Amino acid sequence: MQNNTFFNGTKHPVLLKFPSSLLKGFSKGSVNFRENLTALINRAYNKPRLRYNIILTERIKHHDDILLDLGLDKSSSNCYIYCLLVPRDWLGFTSDELIERFQKSTTTNSTQTVLIEHESEFRFNKEINDRVVGIIGIKPFQDLDQTSLSNVYGESYSNMLELTSFCSFKSKTGPLLFNLMKNDIHLSFPQNFKKIVAIVIVEHNLVFYYEKILNFIKIDNSIVKIKLKSGQSTEKNVLLEGGIKATRDFHLQSLYINL
Secondary structure, eight states: OOOOOOOOOOOOOOOEEGGGGGGSSSSHHHHHHHHHHHHHHHHHHHHHHHHHTBBBBSSSSSGGGGGHHOOOOOSSOOEEEEEEOOGGTTOOOOHHHHHHHHHHHHHOOEEEEOOOGGGGGGOOOOHHHHHHEEEEEEEEOOOOOOHHHHHHHTSSSGEEEEEEEEEESSSTTTHHHHHHHHHHHHEEEHOOOOEEEEEEEEGGGGIIIIISSOOOOEEHHHHEEEEEETTTTTTTOOOOOSSOOOOSSEEEEEEEOOO
């Protein structure tokens, strides 16, 4: 069992792996996880949200809504949030220096993945939060019957996973975090998943990032227009939760990558 003393003193990056079950309940530990993860994810998402001025609502509307807003409420298995934690003495590094250290750490297999199975094993605090450089979530892909994506991908949707809450606080760290998560899926997930799906906001220029940086493949004819109802908010549909306020209609694009 790990504890914060271990994480405070680590000299190498640590990939923290939180099952969605830790975000449920009303214990102090569960509330701690919800509050801190919500604050971290919203802080990262606020940068593109404010830059493009399309989405007005924060990524997670309230910490008690985190499972619903990230789509982690639909399954009890294979739902995880990963946080990439760097050593304290890496905080002053530039993005290029950070990447260089990560590459050395990866070469020596010194980046450890730690599954946090119980709230007593870990507790967020300001010092820990400052050392998180990226967050990524994974969940089972749901059947999007209105777009028939499972047919487009050539796989049963039960063999696919979907990204959620993918964000970073340091440029160029996203691909590292994504690859660390992929490695963990290969090593520790009981089912042999075939693909990872990402559904992104087109107007945030994320299609280019996923195609060119992460090597995802765009699915033609999978773009969906999200129309606003009265009050400038979205209605709930198979692609996203309702109540998202926006300045105008926007579009979602689906992409995938083979595992």
